[in-house]
Amino acid sequence: MSAIRTENLRKTYGDVTALADLTLDIEDGELFGALGPNGAGKTTTIGILTGQLQPDSGTASVLGHDPVADPVETRRHVGILPEQESPPSFMTPREYFDFVATVRDVPADVLDERVEQWAQRLSFTEKLDTLSTDLSRGQQQKVMITQAFLHEPEVVFIDEPLANLDPIVQERVKRYLQDYRDRGNTLFISTHHIEVAEEICSRVGIVYEGRLIADRRPGEMDAEESLLDTFVANVGSDEEWTEPAATPGDD
Numbered sequence: 001m002s003a004i005r006t007e008n009l010r011k012t013y014g015d016v017t018a019l020a021d022l023t024l025d026i027e028d029g030e031l032f033g034a035l036g037p038n039g040a041g042k043t044t045t046i047g048i049l050t051g052q053l054q055p056d057s058g059t060a061s062v063l064g065h066d067p068v069a070d071p072v073e074t075r076r077h078v079g080i081l082p083e084q085e086s087p088p089s090f091m092t093p094r095e096y097f098d099f100v101a102t103v104r105d106v107p108a109d110v111l112d113e114r115v116e117q118w119a120q121r122l123s124f125t126e127k128l129d130t131l132s133t134d135l136s137r138g139q140q141q142k143v144m145i146t147q148a149f150l151h152e153p154e155v156v157f158i159d160e161p162l163a164n165l166d167p168i169v170q171e172r173v174k175r176y177l178q179d180y181r182d183r184g185n186t187l188f189i190s191t192h193h194i195e196v197a198e199e200i201c202s203r204v205g206i207v208y209e210g211r212l213i214a215d216r217r218p219g220e221m222d223a224e225e226s227l228l229d230t231f232v233a234n235v236g237s238d239e240e241w242t243e244p245a246a247t248p249g250d251d
């Protein structure tokens with residue numbers, strides 16, 4: 001069954017076309033990585049699939065719900081970590097998790113256990129009662145990752161999951177995403193990191209100029225053809241750039 005589907009999604013911002021014609025079909029139990037250059041349309045896609053943005057045309061469905069017609073119901077069933085989002089500055093992580101648990105119907109005893117596990121998993125136990133405004137960017141990202149999984153949703157959307165995290169925590173998050181998928185859930189992540197997509201994703205879609213231009217299963221690819229080769233062959237660069245030669249006298 002498809003967990004996430006889009007057909008011919010189009011989204012413009014004034015005269016900028018963010019999504020030209022995006023058609024996607026992601027089955028249950030995939031860890032899907034949307035890989036693409038800056039401005040390709042990845043964040044816009046997540047915005048539409050999580051009921052935060054209206055497309056100009058086309059259709060979308062998440063677990064059978066329509067995020068355009070019924071955004072509130074759709075969000076109830078998914079976890080969301082938008083790009084560069086921070087917890088509210090005036091709340092501690094613990095207060096924020098209480099708030100999320102209320103909105104997402106997580107019982108109090110279950111919540112305490114999950115918060116403790118997540119704080120240990122991502123090493124921020126000592127910051128649970130610190131105001132979020134006083135957390136580092138990476139610590140805020142740990143809080144935002146936790147809130148996305150707090151109600152253990154069947155589908156989770158994460159824009160750049162490893163942003164601002166140190167290498168040890170990055171490894172733990174990568175393993176968690178894979179374990180979460182192994183438990184039968186579906187994840188949609190966006191990333192610029194080809195090696196991360198290759199390492200953890202069961203399927204990688206290359207998004208370019210608002211279209212899905214390649215769709216690969218890293219494990220099944222020809223050993224000769226890396227994801228980087230596919231990316232470069234399809235995306236390339238708008239224009240070649242060579243550093244100007246230093247002129248004599250420059251230091």
Ligand SMILES: Nc1ncnc2c1ncn2[C@@H]1O[C@H](COP(=O)(O)OP(=O)(O)OP(=O)(O)O)[C@@H](O)[C@H]1O
Nearest residue numbers: 013016017018036037038039040041042043044045
């Ligand atoms: N609110 C907005 N107003 C105007 N243009 C926008 C807006 N949001 C996005 N865009 C434009 O839409 C296009 C797609 O943006 P989007 O953020 O979806 O790309 P992305 O693939 O997530 O990029 P990045 O990898 O840099 O995060 C870009 O050209 C961007 O400038």
